Amino acid sequence: MGLVVQKYGGSSVADAEGIKRVAKRIVDAKKNGHQVVVVVSAMGDTTDELIDLAGQVSPIPAGREFDMLLTAGERISMALLAMAIKNLGHEAQSFTGSQAGVITDSVHNKARIIDVTPGRIRTSIDEGNIAIVAGFQGVSQEGKNITTLGRGGSDTTAVALAAALDAEVCEIYTDVDGVFTADPRVVKKARKIDWISFEDMLELASSGSKVLLHRCVEYARRYNIPIHVRSSFSGLQGTWVSNSNEAHSEQGDRKVEQAIISGVAHDTSEAKITVVGVPDKPGEAAAIFRAIADAEVNIDMVVQNVSAASTGLTDISFTLPKAEGRKAIDALEKTRSAIGFDSLRYDDQIAKISLVGAGMKTNPGVTATFFEALSDAGVNIELISTSEIRISVVTRADDVNEAVRAVHTAFGLDSDTDEAVVYGGTGR
Amino acid sequence: MGLVVQKYGGSSVADAEGIKRVAKRIVDAKKNGHQVVVVVSAMGDTTDELIDLAGQVSPIPAGREFDMLLTAGERISMALLAMAIKNLGHEAQSFTGSQAGVITDSVHNKARIIDVTPGRIRTSIDEGNIAIVAGFQGVSQEGKNITTLGRGGSDTTAVALAAALDAEVCEIYTDVDGVFTADPRVVKKARKIDWISFEDMLELASSGSKVLLHRCVEYARRYNIPIHVRSSFSGLQGTWVSNSNEAHSEQGDRKVEQAIISGVAHDTSEAKITVVGVPDKPGEAAAIFRAIADAEVNIDMVVQNVSAASTGLTDISFTLPKAEGRKAIDALEKTRSAIGFDSLRYDDQIAKISLVGAGMKTNPGVTATFFEALSDAGVNIELISTSEIRISVVTRADDVNEAVRAVHTAFGLDSDTDEAVVYGGTGR
Numbered sequence: 008m009g010l011v012v013q014k015y016g017g018s019s020v021a022d023a024e025g026i027k028r029v030a031k032r033i034v035d036a037k038k039n040g041h042q043v044v045v046v047v048s049a050m051g052d053t054t055d056e057l058i059d060l061a062g063q064v065s066p067i068p069a070g071r072e073f074d075m076l077l078t079a080g081e082r083i084s085m086a087l088l089a090m091a092i093k094n095l096g097h098e099a100q101s102f103t104g105s106q107a108g109v110i111t112d113s114v115h116n117k118a119r120i121i122d123v124t125p126g127r128i129r130t131s132i133d134e135g136n137i138a139i140v141a142g143f144q145g146v147s148q149e150g151k152n153i154t155t156l157g158r159g160g161s162d163t164t165a166v167a168l169a170a171a172l173d174a175e176v177c178e179i180y181t182d183v184d185g186v187f188t189a190d191p192r193v194v195k196k197a198r199k200i201d202w203i204s205f206e207d208m209l210e211l212a213s214s215g216s217k218v219l220l221h222r223c224v225e226y227a228r229r230y231n232i233p234i235h236v237r238s239s240f241s242g243l244q245g246t247w248v249s250n251s252n253e254a255h256s257e258q259g260d261r262k263v264e265q266a267i268i269s270g271v272a273h274d275t276s277e278a279k280i281t282v283v284g285v286p287d288k289p290g291e292a293a294a295i296f297r298a299i300a301d302a303e304v305n306i307d308m309v310v311q312n313v314s315a316a317s318t319g320l321t322d323i324s325f326t327l328p329k330a331e332g333r334k335a336i337d338a339l340e341k342t343r344s345a346i347g348f349d350s351l352r353y354d355d356q357i358a359k360i361s362l363v364g365a366g367m368k369t370n371p372g373v374t375a376t377f378f379e380a381l382s383d384a385g386v387n388i389e390l391i392s393t394s395e396i397r398i399s400v401v402t403r404a405d406d407v408n409e410a411v412r413a414v415h416t417a418f419g420l421d422s423d424t425d426e427a428v429v430y431g432g433t434g435r
Numbered sequence: 436m437g438l439v440v441q442k443y444g445g446s447s448v449a450d451a452e453g454i455k456r457v458a459k460r461i462v463d464a465k466k467n468g469h470q471v472v473v474v475v476s477a478m479g480d481t482t483d484e485l486i487d488l489a490g491q492v493s494p495i496p497a498g499r500e501f502d503m504l505l506t507a508g509e510r511i512s513m514a515l516l517a518m519a520i521k522n523l524g525h526e527a528q529s530f531t532g533s534q535a536g537v538i539t540d541s542v543h544n545k546a547r548i549i550d551v552t553p554g555r556i557r558t559s560i561d562e563g564n565i566a567i568v569a570g571f572q573g574v575s576q577e578g579k580n581i582t583t584l585g586r587g588g589s590d591t592t593a594v595a596l597a598a599a600l601d602a603e604v605c606e607i608y609t610d611v612d613g614v615f616t617a618d619p620r621v622v623k624k625a626r627k628i629d630w631i632s633f634e635d636m637l638e639l640a641s642s643g644s645k646v647l648l649h650r651c652v653e654y655a656r657r658y659n660i661p662i663h664v665r666s667s668f669s670g671l672q673g674t675w676v677s678n679s680n681e682a683h684s685e686q687g688d689r690k691v692e693q694a695i696i697s698g699v700a701h702d703t704s705e706a707k708i709t710v711v712g713v714p715d716k717p718g719e720a721a722a723i724f725r726a727i728a729d730a731e732v733n734i735d736m737v738v739q740n741v742s743a744a745s746t747g748l749t750d751i752s753f754t755l756p757k758a759e760g761r762k763a764i765d766a767l768e769k770t771r772s773a774i775g776f777d778s779l780r781y782d783d784q785i786a787k788i789s790l791v792g793a794g795m796k797t798n799p800g801v802t803a804t805f806f807e808a809l810s811d812a813g814v815n816i817e818l819i820s821t822s823e824i825r826i827s828v829v830t831r832a833d834d835v836n837e838a839v840r841a842v843h844t845a846f847g848l849d850s851d852t853d854e855a856v857v858y859g860g861t862g863r
Binding site for chain 2: 023026027030057060061063064065066067068071072073075076078079080082083085086087088089090091093094099100101106151
């Protein structure tokens with residue numbers, strides 16, 4: 008039995024009862040003969056409460072001190088978890104990100120991990136302890152200041168530690184039973200995925216699936232660390248995310264058939280901006296996206312239609328996070344005369360629906376089936392973009408639930424029963 | 436203008452408003468040309484809430500993880516305070532005890548400071564920042580684990596940093612205007628003391644005065660750091676505690692007349708144990724106090740009466756913290772047959788009243804006046820113990836307020852007006 012890294016989100020440790028339940032699960036893994044390293048998020052709403060406090064003393068809390076503040080959250084949960092484990096008769100030690108050797112760059116509030124030097128963790132587990140590590144936080148290489156990795160950073164902490172410690176697996180415990188073929192809150196017949204490749208998981212994560220963050224999966228793929236996403240409430244086998252789909256079941260070795268389609272993701276957090284009447288000549292699109300980039304706005308889908316021959320003008324549409332809509336519009340307005348477009352249209356009543364699966368590379372009918380399913384459901388397609396293993400469309404926000412269900416059924420993803428269960432809130 | 440260390444207790448930073456008020460006060464000191472280092476406690480009831488959480492996950496939370504938990508409290512307050520200062524247009528950086536170089540021994544929950552290496556603090560203030568340091572916490576020299584200094588530890592942090600940084604003064608901000616000649620909640624006419632010597636302050640602290648802890652004053656005396664105890668609410672001049680009483684007023688140099696009596700302290704936190712019928716022969720008292728010491732119980736006053744010639748038996752009484760009463764009784768019962776005493780009496784309805792002042796060394800009438808005042812007030816004396824600059828008596832707990840007022844009046848300590856004001860709760 009080797010080393011296991013387990014990560015528990017805020018909803019799993021929301022109160023004393025949750026902490027005690029998680030402690031039992033950790034001790035079980037230890038009793039099974041594993042060395043166990045646990046990464047834990049702040050309890051329930053702690054982070055939001057701290058952000059609220061910060062807002063009361065300063066309208067623009069950010070940077071170094073904001074990170075110092077937020078990292079108090081994991082400090083509380085990890086110490087309590089260590090106490091609860093000791094109370095079950097096992098030895099545990101908690102470590103801050105800094106003590107655990109999580110070294111980051113100096114970009115406060117959204118730092119990137121640049122190295123992990125887990126010497127103290129290795130010593131602690133070799134002495135027989137269970138090591139509890141604060142998720143979401145690190146220490147900057149320059150200046151030795153406390154940093155945070157941004158929302159979802161605890162998952163990345165777990166995968167990075169698993170890589171540095173050469174763990175067998177990184178178990179991400181959450182409030183659902185695993186990764187589903189669609190959002191179980193929308194599709195009652197969504198099925199839990201037993202195994203999914205890193206590549207498909209990356210596409211799902213960037214298409215609106217919230218179970219794992221893109222950054223975390225990217226890190227796991229780079230260091231080839233299998234991730235096991237599972238529920239801290241049910242104890243069932245969850246979803247394995249890895250390069251190979253062999254030998255990942257706790258029930259023994261078995262090979263799961265790779266599905267043509269892994270799942271259907273949707274995302275209602277984006278808005279669409281259309282730049283109307285752009286002169287169709289070289290450099291115009293570049294000027295538009297340079298203005299957007301200079302405003303530090305991240306864009307997602309981009310579509311440019313063929314220009315009308317009569318006018319020589321074209322429209323360029325792109326999607327972006329709603330939260331950055333204002334910034335993008337302002338940046339574009341400033342360049343209107345230089346670029347010479349007619350007008351801007353802003354639309355935040357859109358949804359993106361994505362079909363993900365490596366199988367579509369070798370199954371030519373996928374796109375047709377996808378569009379037919381939407382058409383049969385009476386859903387209009389506004390934008391289309393594709394990658395090798397993903398097709399995404401933009402529709403009206405009102406249509407999203409019906410569209411996801413229709414596509415899910417059309418690709419034979421529906422389970423025979425309503426199996427999906429959601430246990431709690433959402434972690435970070 | 437030199438360097439000032441300011442310490443703010445939990446009641447001064449209990450909420451966002453408190454933090455903003457304290458931030459203004461800190462910025463004022465900076466504007467006056469001082470370099471400013473601030474030591475801050477956890478907000479209001481934070482520590483108690485964390486202790487309560489710990490109790491919910493484990494009945495015996497202690498040691499390393501308990502310290503990890505509690506230190507989250509100062510992390511929150513110091514980060515918020517730094518944000519509030521930045522919001523006033525000044526630069527501030529917060530530092531944990533570990534980052535500030537507060538090195539302790541490895542005794543978790545009540546560590547002692549063994550060194551302070553404030554290199555990062557020095558750099559920060561030399562760069563023009565206000566440095567905010569977490570009180571109450573440090574890092575162990577061996578093992579680099581997070582430690583706490585026990586209740587009241589923030590005051591000690593402040594004095595230790597002031598010594599290491601060679602500060603002009605250590606200002607302890609609290610919720611009263613300074614050190615008073617008696618507890619203002621008991622004696623309405625108690626006067627604020629303008630200046631008091633380290634020695635008298637040490638006696639007051641060990642006799643029940645709660646404004647400064649003994650350990651903090653002891654540290655200040657050893658390194659000769661003047662302490663200025665003052666209110667974070669009123670902004671008035673408070674009480675200077677130092678070796679010399681010259682040049683301590685912000686209004687300019689002046690010498691305050693040393694009073695014969697500094698003040699009257701009282702303490703209702705102790706109980707009295709009487710060991711009845713102890714054979715009056717060598718080694719008996721030693722055996723009793725060895726049993727107490729082995730149980731790690733701290734005792735305060737000890738009195739042994741002359742034995743009755745007829746029986747050869749004597750009684751030995753001592754006082755100790757009520758919280759340790761059970762432990763002491765248990766330890767003594769176990770040795771009863773070996774020592775051969777008759778019985779134990781436990782009495783927790785007592786109060787200790789102490790008169791403190793270096794002047795009593797050269798004023799022979801002090802003891803007589805003290806006892807006469809108690810007698811006139813109808814207060815019975817049960818035990819007496821004295822040091823060179825202190826007289827303490829034990830009375831019934833019911834009599835304590837009347838006794839303190841009577842003694843306060845008898846030594847001419849009453850002010851002409853009811854000047855004492857208490858602003859908030861109690862800090863730590």
